[in-house]
Amino acid sequence: MTERLFYRNAYLWEAGAKVERTERKGKNVRVLLDRTIFYPEGGGQPSDRGIIAGEGFRITVERVEGKDEIWHEGRLEGRLPEQGEPVRLILDAEWRYENMRQHTGQHILSAVFKDLHDAGTTGFQIFAEYNKIEIDYPGELTWETVLEVERRANEIVWSDLPVEVEVYDELPDELRQRLRKGLSDKVKPPIRIVSIPGVDVIPCGGTHVRSTREVGLIKVVRFYRKSRKLWRIEFVAGNRAIRYLNDILSDYWESLDEMPNKNRPLVERVRELREEMGELEDEKNALRRELWDWKARALLDDAEEINGIRVISYVEDAPMKDAQAFVVHLVDRNPGTIVLVAGENYVVFARNREVKGPSMKDLLEKVLSEVGGGGGGSEILARGGGFKAPPEEVLKVARRALGDYLG
Ligand SMILES: [Zn+2]
Incomplete structure (x- = not known):
């Protein structure tokens, strides 16, 4: 049974004690003393930290636990203390x-x-x-x-x-x-x-x-x-x-200092920024729609007509997500169109709902069977990727396959 000196005087930051037992625990050492000022973890209060020092060794205590037997665990410098040896206990008093x-x-x-x-x-x-x-x-x-x-x-x-x-x-x-x-x-x-x-x-x-x-x-x-x-x-x-x-x-x-307007209160500044962000977002969307309209017009001018269906095919620099958003926008607004787009390791095929034409999913399967990779989709929209061929080549295969369907 370890005598609990912290109960006699909670302000005892230093005391002497004797070693009763020691144990190795991984890189650490565990020490049992006859008495201690180290509070063991319990009742919501964390365990004490500090030093157990003796002739030729020093233990930096990181963890203290136990009820009747209170064990001190920590990093040992020097030799392992022996049973009965006197030690000096020094608490991290600020922590305690x-x-x-x-x-x-x-x-x-x-x-x-x-x-x-x-x-x-x-x-x-x-x-x-x-x-x-x-x-x-x-x-x-x-x-x-x-x-x-x-x-x-x-x-x-x-x-x-x-x-x-x-x-x-x-x-x-x-x-x-x-x-x-x-x-x-x-x-x-x-x-x-x-x-x-x-x-x-x-x-x-x-x-x-x-x-x-x-x-x-x-x-x-x-x-x-x-x-x-x-x-x-x-x-x-x-x-x-x-x-x-x-x-x-x-x-x-x-945070206030990061604001364009540095006057308090901060919460007002944050609300202003959020409002501004909303306006910028609206503006960005309007500009994007405008850009899409121009792009759609240019692509429609270059469209190839096969049996009354306008076929648009092109290579895209943008990521697949953006490419898909645009082609869906394009076919939705233009009756009688099919769009084939190829980008860096992806293809997106989209068809206007009313077009009497091939299933985009079938078309994709046909293309993938030639260039490799995987993907899937529906009657009107299909996406694929994972092939090794460059976009221009995949597009060529796709155009030929579509021509076979429509021809
Ligand atoms: Zn209490």
């Missing part, structure tokens, strides 16, 4: 202290949601950048409600209330009734009760700051519905709140 601030902030935020809206917390997780809680709120959550909760939570933060921890082998009934959340049967004594007088009483195995003031600031940054009843709230506290807001601010100012 910020986790304590986020964790205590969570107690306050959850307590206010419960107090003002009877909304219980069903989940909690600290990430490196932000934290999330899940609350059981059956209605439609709004920013108005969330900001009111946040305002009350910050009042509690700035009231400088003590955060007290007491350990019980058996919970007194009076205390049990005051718990924000019922105690699960799975929790075995000793039971740690974390309270903020007048605000919150909750069993918790994490690490917390001594006073609510140390949380600094609670800021909800985002919320959304997770399921029918559950809402996810993302929030930040302490220095991570400043860092998070700075990231958003720099994103905001850089």
Whole structure:
């Protein structure tokens, strides 16, 4: 059983300990100590980071886990420590202290949601950048409600209330009734009760700051519905709140700076750009239709007439998607036409609906049987590709095949 020094004093950033066991795990090493200041991952709080150092070795701790036996996993430099050897434990204090601030902030935020809206917390997780809680709120959550909760939570933060921890082998009934959340049967004594007088009483195995003031600031940054009843709230506290807001601010100012008009608010500028994009899109479509009309006219002038059907065939530089859009436009507007177009490794055959002529699908099959490749289509439109022959040659084959059908 590893002695958990972080429960005696959550602010112990350094301590001595003895090695009990070590294990190799891939490139890493795992160490069991007689006592530790490293918090093992659990209850939504991530595990601690830091250094375990001794004579001739040093372990950079990346992961800590376990309940009774707490194992420290990390990268080893130097020799493998031996059983019974003394070591020095040094926490990444900034990481841990910020986790304590986020964790205590969570107690306050959850307590206010419960107090003002009877909304219980069903989940909690600290990430490196932000934290999330899940609350059981059956209605439609709004920013108005969330900001009111946040305002009350910050009042509690700035009231400088003590955060007290007491350990019980058996919970007194009076205390049990005051718990924000019922105690699960799975929790075995000793039971740690974390309270903020007048605000919150909750069993918790994490690490917390001594006073609510140390949380600094609670800021909800985002919320959304997770399921029918559950809402996810993302929030930040302490220095991570400043860092998070700075990231958003720099994103905001850089985005505004990219705008042709740099006057706030940004949302107005974005709406202007979207409107402009819509106008440009309309203009582009009109120009394309005009271009298509000219192109269609030129192609129709060059069309070959076979038994009263106008046959247009040409080599196209544009990609297949654009070529197809144009030929469909062309045959739709010009009765009695068939269009054969070949581009870089593709062909598109299209026929006006009313033309009494061959199926484009059959024509394509005939052509592919000579030049290779694959494809398919319908009576009036067929596409193929995957042949090795150049477009001019494929087109020649297609014209001859169509001539056979019409001739
Ligand atoms: Zn806690």
